[in-house]
Amino acid sequence: MAQHTERSDDGATLVEFALLVPVLVMLLFGLVEFGVAYDRQQALTGGAREGARAASIGRNQTQIEARVNEALGGTNFDHAVTVVVSIDPAPGLSTVGPCDETNSGATVTVDVSVDEEVSIPFVTDRTITLTARGSFLCE
Numbered sequence: 001m002a003q004h005t006e007r008s009d010d011g012a013t014l015v016e017f018a019l020l021v022p023v024l025v026m027l028l029f030g031l032v033e034f035g036v037a038y039d040r041q042q043a044l045t046g047g048a049r050e051g052a053r054a055a056s057i058g059r060n061q062t063q064i065e066a067r068v069n070e071a072l073g074g075t076n077f078d079h080a081v082t083v084v085v086s087i088d089p090a091p092g093l094s095t096v097g098p099c100d101e102t103n104s105g106a107t108v109t110v111d112v113s114v115d116e117e118v119s120i121p122f123v124t125d126r127t128i129t130l131t132a133r134g135s136f137l138c139e
Contacts, residue, residue: 022121022122025121025122026120026121026122026123029119029120029121030120030123033118033119033120037116037118037128037130039075040075040077040114040116040130041130041132043071043072043073043075044072044081044112044113044114044130044131044132045132045134046071046072047068047069047071047072047081047112047132048068048110048111048112048132048133048134049071049134050067050068050070050071050134051064051065051067051068051071051083051085051110051112051134052108052109052110052134052135052136053067053134053136054067055085055087055098055099055108055110055136056099056108056136056137056138056139057099057139058098058099058100058138058139060098061083061085064083064085064110065083068081068083068110068112069081077114077116078114078115078116078117079114079115079116080114081112081113081114082112082113082114083110083111083112084110084111084112084113085108085109085110086108086109086111087099087103087106087107087108087109087138088106088107088109089103089106091105099138099139100138103138104137104138104139105137105138106137106138107135107136107137107138108135108136108137108138109133109134109135110133110134110135111131111132111133112131112132112133112134113129113130113131113132114129114130115127115128115129115130116128116129116130
């Protein structure tokens with residue numbers, strides 16, 4: 001007569017769990033890192049728009065950078081934020097200066113960028129550059 005013995009699956013369950021945990025941790029941290037990067041990108045977009053608005057009413061570089069940093073508020077970046085202001089002349093104007101009554105209608109553009117660290121366990125540690133642009137017509 002054959003004897004029936006019960007076998008435990010505890011060992012198989014432990015091995016499956018050990019194989020699955022790194023994948024779940026990677027997905028969890030990937031989602032969190034993506035959310036943080038997306039939040040920072042949205043902050044940069046708002047900062048660039050605010051900086052372009054300040055530039056369109058004739059503010060200087062220091063005032064524009066201050067407005068961008070004020071708009072970024074409580075956003076903590078890994079590196080310093082770079083602000084670049086450029087003005088394209090309006091049709092019929094050959095020279096470009098700061099926004100004032102002489103170049104009304106010119107387009108002022110503010111580009112804001114920052115390097116951010118992205119760290120996903122078991123996958124990558126890398127630096128990405130987040131950029132945003134805001135444009136307004138000089139008033």
